[in-house]
Amino acid sequence: MEGRDDLPTRVLSALVGVLLLLWVLWGGLALILPTLVFVLWLGSLELRDMLAKRGIRLNLPFLVGGGVLLFLFSLPQLYWHFPQVPWREVALGLFLLGSFSYELLRGADLTRFAFTLMAFLYLPWSLGYVLLLREIPDSTLGLWTLSLPLVASFATDIGAYFVGRTLGRQKLAPEISPGKTVEGSLGGIAVSFLALALYTGLVREVFPFGLLELWLFSLLLSLAAQLGDLVESMLKRYCGVKDSGHFLPGHGGLLDRIDSLLFTFPLTYFLVVLFT
Template structure:
């Protein structure tokens, strides 16, 4: 199927995915938490299949249990009632001890340990920030806060795609993703800034950002989105696959869809806490 023939499928899949995403985010933590567990399961299975092509095993049961654990330790209610406890760091420490203990008892497979830890940080650790963002600074404004990395990531993707096709000449990372160009990267940064200016302008009372702060915000989020995209491209190049899976028709795997968000969600949380 050619790119033009595939375009309607990609558009329909994107619209359906966006509608479901908005519904989940609007519903709040009660729906976000089980959705994140499902994303963890599907993403972990994609990682498992990719790494298996290189003969690398993941400790999938421990990854899933540890991932659910870090989600539970990311629930805002814990930070409201016990703000002095670094809950997410506790979850990471418990996961490390459990991983070490497992390998000591089951063969000391260092490669399995390292890649399982990588998968833990790449998926549930990053996605856990969604739960915190949804309630930052509160349950009402948190929906708008959580929308910022989504708008920035999608705008960066769109801007990089069209600017790269129109003006792309110099390769950005030829060893990892030959199709990406420096011109596309700059186009993504520009479109991300314009999108965030327009978006925050519509609901100015929600976002306490000046134009300079917004420019810095959009620049960092756009760079993080592109870094996330390149990180997943590097992973796919390592595994020797074109797509991480077949999650959405015309869009590849689940990891192909959320790669940018895995980097922009944590960064947004850090920036919002810093700015506000």
């Protein structure tokens, strides 16, 4: 009964979230960059609060400050004008040097360093690919490119939920997420393929994929989406929490909503570069 009472809230907040997301993506880098900074800030706070339950501290100023620097170094304009410079790797190197120096001066807390580095790769490193995807191959078609991981992730989520709920029998990862099933995982892969096939078919001139390429694309993105979901479930189980936060009514924290995207954004960038 509680799940039914919560359903209207979940649907309404999801609808509002999707509309805001579409508006931000349509607005281009001018809206995407500050939105990513906000997501980084809130996601870092959620990670900090979760890990604090295990007595683990994060170097929050370095995580957020280094993440903002990484976003700036992920701007496509830098790659257009200075293609010989590996900008994102430079940002990672500066973050490592700064974090090591901080620990040498402030107590050498290697656990704090290790988890801050993990959080840096988990949040800003993955999110930075949004800026690159939005401009591949240009600012007009980049919107369609960026939509691919969104469609794949949402379709996987929906397919895994409904197929797992109706047909699920064999547990996928019982020690991490007892509710997920092998049948649900396969359903997510199938629905992701159907959704991408329909979506790319409607705008065939934008996505010149053959059927084999599309199947490979959807399979990898669906697997990445499920891996991202499981990784966040692993983090929550490690910290002993049910949700990462309370950002969205009926949906939990921000990280609960973007966990699959944190894996599909980078993979989409790699696949698009490889295919094109």
